[in-house]
Amino acid sequence: MDTRDVYLDYAATTPVDERVIDAMAPYFRETWGNPNSLYRRGREAYTALESARERVAESIGASRPSEILFTSGGTESDNAALLGIMARTPESRRHLIVSAFEHHAVLEPAAYLGKSGYEVTYLAPGRDGQICSDDLRAALRDDTALVSIMHANNEIGTVQPVRALADITHQRGALFHTDAAQTLGKLPFDVSELGVDAASFSGHKIYGPKGIGALYLKRGTPFAPLLRGGGQEFKKRSGTQNVAGAIGFAEALEIMLAELSEESVRLASLRDRVIKGIAGSIENTSESATCPDRLPNIAHLIISGVEGEAMLLQLDAKGVSISTGSACSSGSLEPSHVLLSIGCPAELAHGSVRVSVGRFTSAEDVEYFLEVFPPIIERLRAMSPLYERMYGSTPH
Amino acid sequence: MDTRDVYLDYAATTPVDERVIDAMAPYFRETWGNPNSLYRRGREAYTALESARERVAESIGASRPSEILFTSGGTESDNAALLGIMARTPESRRHLIVSAFEHHAVLEPAAYLGKSGYEVTYLAPGRDGQICSDDLRAALRDDTALVSIMHANNEIGTVQPVRALADITHQRGALFHTDAAQTLGKLPFDVSELGVDAASFSGHKIYGPKGIGALYLKRGTPFAPLLRGGGQEFKKRSGTQNVAGAIGFAEALEIMLAELSEESVRLASLRDRVIKGIAGSIENTSESATCPDRLPNIAHLIISGVEGEAMLLQLDAKGVSISTGSACSSGSLEPSHVLLSIGCPAELAHGSVRVSVGRFTSAEDVEYFLEVFPPIIERLRAMSPLYERMYGSTPH
Amino acid sequence: MLYSDKVMDHFNNPRNVGVLEDADGVGEVGNPVCGDVMKISIKVSDDHIEDIRFQTLGCGAAIATSSIVTEMARGMSLPEAVSITKKQVADELGGLPPAKMHCSVLATDGLKKAVDDYLVRHGREPIAIGTIAHDDPDFDPHAQGHNDASDVHGG
Amino acid sequence: MLYSDKVMDHFNNPRNVGVLEDADGVGEVGNPVCGDVMKISIKVSDDHIEDIRFQTLGCGAAIATSSIVTEMARGMSLPEAVSITKKQVADELGGLPPAKMHCSVLATDGLKKAVDDYLVRHGREPIAIGTIAHDDPDFDPHAQGHNDASDVHGG
Ligand SMILES: Cc1ncc(COP(=O)(O)O)c(C=O)c1O
Numbered sequence A, B: 001m002d003t004r005d006v007y008l009d010y011a012a013t014t015p016v017d018e019r020v021i022d023a024m025a026p027y028f029r030e031t032w033g034n035p036n037s038l039y040r041r042g043r044e045a046y047t048a049l050e051s052a053r054e055r056v057a058e059s060i061g062a063s064r065p066s067e068i069l070f071t072s073g074g075t076e077s078d079n080a081a082l083l084g085i086m087a088r089t090p091e092s093r094r095h096l097i098v099s100a101f102e103h104h105a106v107l108e109p110a111a112y113l114g115k116s117g118y119e120v121t122y123l124a125p126g127r128d129g130q131i132c133s134d135d136l137r138a139a140l141r142d143d144t145a146l147v148s149i150m151h152a153n154n155e156i157g158t159v160q161p162v163r164a165l166a167d168i169t170h171q172r173g174a175l176f177h178t179d180a181a182q183t184l185g186k187l188p189f190d191v192s193e194l195g196v197d198a199a200s201f202s203g204h205k206i207y208g209p210k211g212i213g214a215l216y217l218k219r220g221t222p223f224a225p226l227l228r229g230g231g232q233e234f235k236k237r238s239g240t241q242n243v244a245g246a247i248g249f250a251e252a253l254e255i256m257l258a259e260l261s262e263e264s265v266r267l268a269s270l271r272d273r274v275i276k277g278i279a280g281s282i283e284n285t286s287e288s289a290t291c292p293d294r295l296p297n298i299a300h301l302i303i304s305g306v307e308g309e310a311m312l313l314q315l316d317a318k319g320v321s322i323s324t325g326s327a328c329s330s331g332s333l334e335p336s337h338v339l340l341s342i343g344c345p346a347e348l349a350h351g352s353v354r355v356s357v358g359r360f361t362s363a364e365d366v367e368y369f370l371e372v373f374p375p376i377i378e379r380l381r382a383m384s385p386l387y388e389r390m391y392g393s394t395p396h
Numbered sequence C, D: 001m002l003y004s005d006k007v008m009d010h011f012n013n014p015r016n017v018g019v020l021e022d023a024d025g026v027g028e029v030g031n032p033v034c035g036d037v038m039k040i041s042i043k044v045s046d047d048h049i050e051d052i053r054f055q056t057l058g059c060g061a062a063i064a065t066s067s068i069v070t071e072m073a074r075g076m077s078l079p080e081a082v083s084i085t086k087k088q089v090a091d092e093l094g095g096l097p098p099a100k101m102h103c104s105v106l107a108t109d110g111l112k113k114a115v116d117d118y119l120v121r122h123g124r125e126p127i128a129i130g131t132i133a134h135d136d137p138d139f140d141p142h143a144q145g146h147n148d149a150s151d152v153h154g155g
């Protein structure tokens, strides 16, 4: 069977949709003015920028466009939310709570705050991959200023009960931020229904360009800017705005929402086919997280007795792109902090594989993957000095 | 004479060059992988990103590609440089020196540092628009950690003696950052010849896209990241990289440099024509800064007895785009801090006009501007209750 | 920051520009240091504004508000004229950007001063005195403008 | 992070995979918790490595370095074999990314252990003992990898 180009890492990044490229084009060629300039060219860019802002605000149920700040991506949004809100909380509230399996874009600023006179609590998820309300209740303190818990985890795809967590947080007078980079456009996302004070989004996860993101900041939320300068974005994020990027983000988001209901069904069935297919053709595999509340597009599996990077590279040689939580794939000593946080032993975490489907994934793509994957595992297990010893049988 | 679309605000932003748009296109359509992924698609994006980095490093005379960090723009680069370097300076050096006419992207983080336990000295330029070496010498202290002085001012266009200022700074054991957003590609810029430790650049000033910039950080310069997360950009700037933007930046820069020598002559003659033309047709005007060392593309003039925004809007009605340092154009109480810093009285600063020419400015464009401008000034002066009183004559 | 079409119309085609030679009252407010100065001259007959002219040094909003206020005031009684509020002026123009609201104060203050000047010239009691924002030393014309997206320092 | 073509070749077509049934010496290093384990078995005749096989659980670099080290060691005298350095292994592969240098230590340590195993079995003095990084409790295999651009946590 000929090799085939099968991209199954949509959770890492997505191609830019042709409709998004077309929507951005005029902002490179004609409407390239500085939106902060007063003359026609500037006003046109300003109008375009503000229309993009309105479209995004509308799409996520914000009560006013000025609650949307355009940023350079999910990482900037997360950094701005954590650092910006904590910088403005009263002296009496210096405590931050984040989940232990947040993206590094949240964990790193949290760790920085921990070294800068704030106190940080890392909330461990359950083995099922969900943060438990009672654990949050127990962690909240009178001096808790902010809680940041992602809407869905970017590795194992488990969805968190954000509404409940936000309510519990507010009952203690703290603010709630959620990193929604993985859920925007994939699950219904309405800031008022979820009751969050801040939320982070990224363009390149929704078939928009890289280098653009957004931060929802509920009106009145205390906030100090991360980028200081000309005072753009309502004095909350300085820098000449990426107008084309903002248009691309708005366009990408509207396409996601228009297609969400049908697409989530289609993606979920592809995802389930991946899970069943692997369970049926490869022994000693399991799903990483058991929580039923899952993103429609991510399958995350543990393949015992193999190392993730080796799997990844062998699949790559067959034209298939996936990602893994093994240490070697990140160059760090530890395997994925996400897997460790849900109690997955390191030796198994090294053999984890994330398969994430998306807009351009076909059933044929999935079948191709399911065809080429088992022989690769067999070969790698045969090469391992441990597999036979650990699992008795020679692999098949 | 019919109105004509004449853009004379290239210092504010530039259109994206068609060659840059073409260079970026493949990175939306084909090479859209995440440069941090290990499979082919990721490696291709990684290779593209690193090639862009090498081209930029090469273009500015950096000794290694890893001295170039891609950012979201000039503002982020300036913020990262000031906050990142000051955060890592020894306890014994808590003093920062910036010029008083820096862009707000430098002044605001400087002011923030001033409120955060650091000491900041604002160095006033001379009336000629240049920072004097002796003033810097006098301002430097044993505890000075960093000096940040822009290469050329974005309003009046005066070029600073960066090499000399950097040497003086190093003699006192401090580091030197320069904001080169306005000079990159317009004047020769070589980090080793200039002897700077850090420099900020912006893509949309050099016919590249908005939302991309770069920070040169000399190897070994103490630095704490502004954006924390996945550890991209050598752990100095996290966030999935804007690959298309980086390619666009590199392409835009190389085009600027290839055309620099011819273009700077052409632009300088257009600039001089603007200056002479206005001097010859409108009374009571003057150049804002007398320093001969000037950007080739910026003419900055004071038109006595008129208010800048009114000029701007009347020119806009004729299809001409310029900018002004009047208070009303920024909505703040004060007119341009740049003009005040060189001793220009507020009442004159309100009447300042910046005319900046660029790649697509023709001699006809300039002649058109020179034709429509004088009647506008005449009309506005005639409408003013002060002009006749102040200048005796009725305007002509 | 965007101006309404009506603001742009009054800015590009200001009404009643000039000085009345034999004015009955003249009012001037503002300061070139702040970038805006306005002068209004009126002719009054039986306590109504019969004719009116203005001169303004200032931004688009300053000129447009000056122009519209002269149109509003023409034919008004003096008490009516001095009771024109900055909000009425802004509304009449279809609104002003927050950063520009102060410009309508310039216009109404200029008118008030002109009316009081007329009254004082005729030995009568001024009626606007005390309500003129520009006479208040603590008056910060730009106080409102500060959370406005337009309030930026561009390239 | 990019692997050289030679690394990819040895990863995709590893040489000498397997176990020698009647091995004269066997060495195993690494730990599944760290994600890599390597086992080398050798046949020795008059103190030269006559035949050699490996099994490796690990990343691309771990497998490639295992494969190349078996090729390098075949035919070498025992002293030569134990003196192969991680740098020689990496060079032989056309270089390794900084974050992967430790994998070549896995390969050389495995070989050293196999040689010492042979010597000890024959009542002789081990010659590699003390030079085996994995025997050092403080050994941090990833210590080198830490200022490398590839060391990122992606989407
Ligand atoms: C001198 C200078 N520094 C910094 C900036 C900010 O760069 P950016 O608009 O890319 O944020 C600009 C332009 O706005 C500038 O002219």
Ligand SMILES: Cc1ncc(COP(=O)(O)O)c(C=O)c1O
Residues within 6 Å of the ligand: A011, A072, A073, A074, A075, A076, A078, A103, A105, A150, A152, A153, A154, A179, A180, A181, A182, A202, A203, A204, A213, B238, B239, B240, D154, D155
């Ligand atoms: C959950 C989550 N948060 C944040 C990020 C970072 O976003 P960006 O890559 O746009 O900086 C990502 C993706 O990398 C993500 O999956």
